[in-house]
Amino acid sequence: MDNTRPLRALIKGGVRAGWPVCIGYFPLGLAFGILAQKSGLSLLEIGLMSAVVFAGSSQFIAVSMLNSGISPPFIILTTFMVNLRHVLMSSSLAIYLRESSRKFLVPYAYGVTDESFAINLARFRDSDWHRYEALTVNQVANAAWVVSTVIGGYGGQFIPAGFLGIDYALSAMFICLLVYQLRGRIYVITAIVSGSLAVSLSLLVPGNTYVVVASLLGATAGFALLKIARRKQEGYGQN
Amino acid sequence: MVRTDYLLLILGMGLVTYIPRWFPLFFLAKRRLPLWFVEWLDLVPVAILSALIFPDLFTADGPHRLVRLFQARSLVALPTFLFALKTRSLGGTVMVGMVLFWLAEKLFQG
Numbered sequence: 001m002d003n004t005r006p007l008r009a010l011i012k013g014g015v016r017a018g019w020p021v022c023i024g025y026f027p028l029g030l031a032f033g034i035l036a037q038k039s040g041l042s043l044l045e046i047g048l049m050s051a052v053v054f055a056g057s058s059q060f061i062a063v064s065m066l067n068s069g070i071s072p073p074f075i076i077l078t079t080f081m082v083n084l085r086h087v088l089m090s091s092s093l094a095i096y097l098r099e100s101s102r103k104f105l106v107p108y109a110y111g112v113t114d115e116s117f118a119i120n121l122a123r124f125r126d127s128d129w130h131r132y133e134a135l136t137v138n139q140v141a142n143a144a145w146v147v148s149t150v151i152g153g154y155g156g157q158f159i160p161a162g163f164l165g166i167d168y169a170l171s172a173m174f175i176c177l178l179v180y181q182l183r184g185r186i187y188v189i190t191a192i193v194s195g196s197l198a199v200s201l202s203l204l205v206p207g208n209t210y211v212v213v214a215s216l217l218g219a220t221a222g223f224a225l226l227k228i229a230r231r232k233q234e235g236y237g238q239n
Numbered sequence: 240m241v242r243t244d245y246l247l248l249i250l251g252m253g254l255v256t257y258i259p260r261w262f263p264l265f266f267l268a269k270r271r272l273p274l275w276f277v278e279w280l281d282l283v284p285v286a287i288l289s290a291l292i293f294p295d296l297f298t299a300d301g302p303h304r305l306v307r308l309f310q311a312r313s314l315v316a317l318p319t320f321l322f323a324l325k326t327r328s329l330g331g332t333v334m335v336g337m338v339l340f341w342l343a344e345k346l347f348q349g
Contacts, residue, residue: 017329019330020329020330020332020333023333024333041245042240042241044240044241045240045241045242045245045249048241048246048249049249049252052249052250052252052253053249053252053253053256054256055256058252058256059252062248062252066248072244072247072248072251073251075248075252076248076251076252076255077255079251079252079255079256080255080256080259083255083256083259083260084259085259085287086256086259086260087259087260087262087263088283088287089260089284089287090259090260090261090262090263090264090267091263091267091280091283092280092281092283092284093263093264094263094264094267094268095267095268095272095277095280097264097268098268098269100268102265102268102269105261105264105265105268106261108264109257109260109261109264109265110257110260110261112260112264114287114291117284118284118288119329121284164337164338164341165336165337165338165339165340165341165342165344166337167340168312168315168336168337168339168340168341169333169336169337171292171295171296171312171316171319171336171340172319172332172333172335172336172337172340173329173332173333173336174288174291174292174295175292175316175319175320175323175332175336176319176323176327176328176329176332176333177288177329178285178288178289178292179320179323179324179327179332180327181284181285181288182285186282187282187285190282190285190286190289191285191286191288191289192289193286194285194286194287194289194290194293195289195290195292195293196293197290198289198290198291198293198294199293199294199297199298199306202294202298202304203298203303203304203305203306210290210294211287211290211291214286214290215283215286215287215290216286218282218286218289218290219279219280219282219283219285219286220279222282222285222286223275223278223279223282226278226282
């Protein structure tokens with residue numbers, strides 16, 4: 001990694017890569033803020049939860065569980081299950097963060113989300129992405145999340161639903177992030193296997209554990225195919 | 240105003256969310272990983288992303304989740320996908336996807 005670029009340039013690079021995430025977070029954040037406010041959370045509590053937890057889907061689940069009067073230990077357990085998928089993301093990122101100190105990893109880990117993970121991973125792989133650029137992506141996304149949830153709690157009901165197709169922002173972003181990952185036939189096959197498994201499992205299993213199960217199975221299926229294909233090639237080579 | 244029970248809940252949620260994010264970074268970043276594991280990990284991101292996006296595009300929420308292959312979300316996904324493939328621009332793809340979805344919703348409603 002080069003250390004020649006000044007910090008300002010690195011932060012600029014991170015912001016340039018991270019702004020689409022902010023757009024994607026806004027409708028979600030507003031929706032969460034509205035829901036949380038209706039469930040009786042104060043603005044400060046909404047902001048604090050977004051800042052401390054920073055995990056959209058589990059925050060939605062937590063607030064709806066609070067509404068149903070479910071006790072905090074159970075909510076915390078559910079949060080753990082929902083966010084366990086980050087283990088896979090951090091494992092993939094770890095390869096590119098070899099040269100960073102463990103001190104750097106403490107704030108970095110905090111910002112690992114579905115979105116920042118996918119952006120940073122693609123950049124690490126395809127460019128000389130600096131860890132500070134990656135950290136900036138995490139932090140601008142975090143800021144957008146906190147701000148949008150608080151705005152939602154303050155007066156999100158005044159923003160018309162479906163405003164300019166903003167509900168599709170995250171979907172479009174994930175489509176592009178998926179495209180970045182399609183670097184060959186084996187990746188396309190893995191995507192189709194994992195995606196189809198996720199659709200099937202999502203019908204059967206409540207909650208979003210299907211993401212973890214489908215991605216583990218999908219990646220393993222892709223890996224097995226890769227091995228088989230390689231063995232075949234080697235076999236032909238010897239004959 | 241932050242009530243104590245809510246504060247404890249938020250801190251608990253924060254802790255159990257932080258640990259899975261931090262643990263692999265802390266333990267894997269400094270270790271030499273076996274080749275098979277690196278090759279397997281290389282396939283994990285594409286698997287996660289499609290596991291996130293496929294149900295979003297091809298199922299519909301309701302009292303029960305249903306498979307719905309043809310709906311505004313999935314139909315808009317095709318041109319959005321092609322745009323992303325062609326331009327590789329994240330911001331552009333987000334914009335194009337939003338506008339197309341907005342138009343599609345108008346058409347479906349109209």
